[in-house]
Amino acid sequence: MCIGVPMQVVHGDAVRALCRGRDGAEAWIDLLLTGPQPPGTWLLTFLGAAREVLDAERAARIGAALDALGDLLAGRSADVDAAFADLVERGPQLPEFLRKAPTS
Amino acid sequence: MNPAGELLIAAEWDGLGVTRAAARNSRPHAAKLLIGRSVDEALALVPALFTLCGKAQGLTARAAVAAARAEPAPDEPARIAAERAIAAEAAQEHLWRLLLDWPALFDHEPRRARFAELYRRLASAGSGGAETAREVGGQLLDLVAAELLSGFFTVAREPSSLAEFASRARRGGTVGAALADLLEMGTHSPPQGMAALLPGADAATWAAELGGVPDEAYCRAPTWQGAPAETGALARHHGSMLVKLLIDRGHPVAARLFAEVVDLSDWASRLRHPLANDMPPVLDAAPLGEAAGLARCETARGVLIHAVCLEGDTIADYAIVAPTEWNFHPAGSFAREGSGWQAPDPETARRHLTALVLGLNPCVPFQVNLAEAGHA
Numbered sequence: 001m002c003i004g005v006p007m008q009v010v011h012g013d014a015v016r017a018l019c020r021g022r023d024g025a026e027a028w029i030d031l032l033l034t035g036p037q038p039p040g041t042w043l044l045t046f047l048g049a050a051r052e053v054l055d056a057e058r059a060a061r062i063g064a065a066l067d068a069l070g071d072l073l074a075g076r077s078a079d080v081d082a083a084f085a086d087l088v089e090r091g092p093q094l095p096e097f098l099r100k101a102p103t104s
Numbered sequence: 105m106n107p108a109g110e111l112l113i114a115a116e117w118d119g120l121g122v123t124r125a126a127a128r129n130s131r132p133h134a135a136k137l138l139i140g141r142s143v144d145e146a147l148a149l150v151p152a153l154f155t156l157c158g159k160a161q162g163l164t165a166r167a168a169v170a171a172a173r174a175e176p177a178p179d180e181p182a183r184i185a186a187e188r189a190i191a192a193e194a195a196q197e198h199l200w201r202l203l204l205d206w207p208a209l210f211d212h213e214p215r216r217a218r219f220a221e222l223y224r225r226l227a228s229a230g231s232g233g234a235e236t237a238r239e240v241g242g243q244l245l246d247l248v249a250a251e252l253l254s255g256f257f258t259v260a261r262e263p264s265s266l267a268e269f270a271s272r273a274r275r276g277g278t279v280g281a282a283l284a285d286l287l288e289m290g291t292h293s294p295p296q297g298m299a300a301l302l303p304g305a306d307a308a309t310w311a312a313e314l315g316g317v318p319d320e321a322y323c324r325a326p327t328w329q330g331a332p333a334e335t336g337a338l339a340r341h342h343g344s345m346l347v348k349l350l351i352d353r354g355h356p357v358a359a360r361l362f363a364e365v366v367d368l369s370d371w372a373s374r375l376r377h378p379l380a381n382d383m384p385p386v387l388d389a390a391p392l393g394e395a396a397g398l399a400r401c402e403t404a405r406g407v408l409i410h411a412v413c414l415e416g417d418t419i420a421d422y423a424i425v426a427p428t429e430w431n432f433h434p435a436g437s438f439a440r441e442g443s444g445w446q447a448p449d450p451e452t453a454r455r456h457l458t459a460l461v462l463g464l465n466p467c468v469p470f471q472v473n474l475a476e477a478g479h480a
Contacts, residue, residue, distance in 0.1 A: 002154060002155070002156030002157045002467045002468075003107065003109070003134075003153065003155065004156045005108060032219070032220050033220055033223055044155055046156055047469055051155075051156060052227075062155055065137075065149060065152040065153045066108075066153075067107075069132055069153065070107040072132070072136060072137060073107060073132050
């Protein structure tokens with residue numbers, strides 16, 4: 001049950017980057033699979049290596065899921081609803097101009 | 105606390121061998137987070153939590169829910185797409201172990217560039233079309249034949265001795281060299297014998313075995329017909345001629361490494377020819393009683409089970425039984441093979457323990473702590 005952790009690039013070179021997690025912890029991350037990444041980029045990391053580049057929204061979703069899991073492990077009553085409020089993939093929405101039924 | 109969990113191995117070396125080894129598995133029981141949520145929320149949450157095996161986890165969750173709702177099985181194009189996605193993900197995980205972790209354990213140069221190239225191609229194959237999947241499947245088969253097991257394809261008969269086995273393995277690049285090193289470390293027949301190997305069972309058989317959504321205690325220490333069992337590449341390929349030879353000669357750890365290479369070939373074949381008649385389905389599902397369903401998925405590390413019970417559109421109960429809990433069961437494969445063997449020095453002992461853990465393929469980071477007797 002492989003759980004990756006989102007981390008954000010602080011600075012780095014072609015092969016590794018110093019990254020910061022959502023809890024502030026820093027670690028050097030191998031960039032073998034992603035190539036060099038600019039500061040601010042979110043990476044999905046596991047065992048000291050970046051598995052893929054994440055957009056900020058997905059990084060936040062994964063982070064919220066891990067926060068709730070951490071609360072659960074720590075025996076805290078995780079505010080799961082708050083943590084996952086924006087997690088659910090909503091169905092595709094029609095563009096505004098198509099939402100109104102034709103009047104004639 | 106690390107929400108992803110970890111596996112801590114505490115072992116003791118007494119100057120002659122490893123007398124004690126215990127595994128502490130803190131992998132979280134994440135299924136709890138799904139209970140009480142709507143089905144849509146739960147199905148969105150699963151791939152967000154299990155990001156590294158998100159395809160297998162997400163598809164297994166959907167299949168379990170569909171079984172609980174008594175929905176018809178997916179059509180053939182959907183099953184083909186699912187098998188390709190799961191196969192690509194499994195092959196990525198095997199490559200990580202085979203091209204990076206195993207060579208590094210024996211101080212051979214990891215195949216980083218080759219790994220990265222294949223990993224990226226598999227990422228596109230998992231979500232791409234048939235041609236891409238066929239192509240990368242062929243590249244994986246080439247890798248196995250030309251770079252991992254080349255020494256075994258040039259001679260028709262099976263090796264007549266372990267020395268010949270090791271010699272042929274060394275012709276197969278860094279993975280072969282790691283396999284040969286492992287063999288040359290000596291025989292490590294577990295004094296208590298190996299754990300049973302989990303049989304290949306379909307979802308209906310699993311549903312009959314479990315009889316309902318299993319509780320957390322079962323998920324933490326699962327059993328098959330009342331006994332622990334090993335899942336993964338060795339369980340799937342223990343009947344393969346060379347894997348069996350290694351088991352019979354007292355090399356279960358080497359057998360696991362060899363089986364992983366054989367398993368990679370199987371996933372490559374699934375990428376090229378999904379839903380082949382001569383291979384069991386990679387994913388299936390079955391009802392588990394009233395408004396409940398179970399799905400079974402083969403992954404690189406072994407069998408993954410999701411079981412769910414619904415109350416309307418809400419998750420009333422959910423369980424995930426994952427491979428790591430089978431192999432690191434308190435009386436399972438690690439417990440039986442982790443201690444009671446000779447090692448001339450702590451470094452050899454540590455290496456052998458690490459090889460055992462790699463072969464049992466946990467899905468969490470692991471750490472081996474070896475203490476000398478009297479200094480623990």
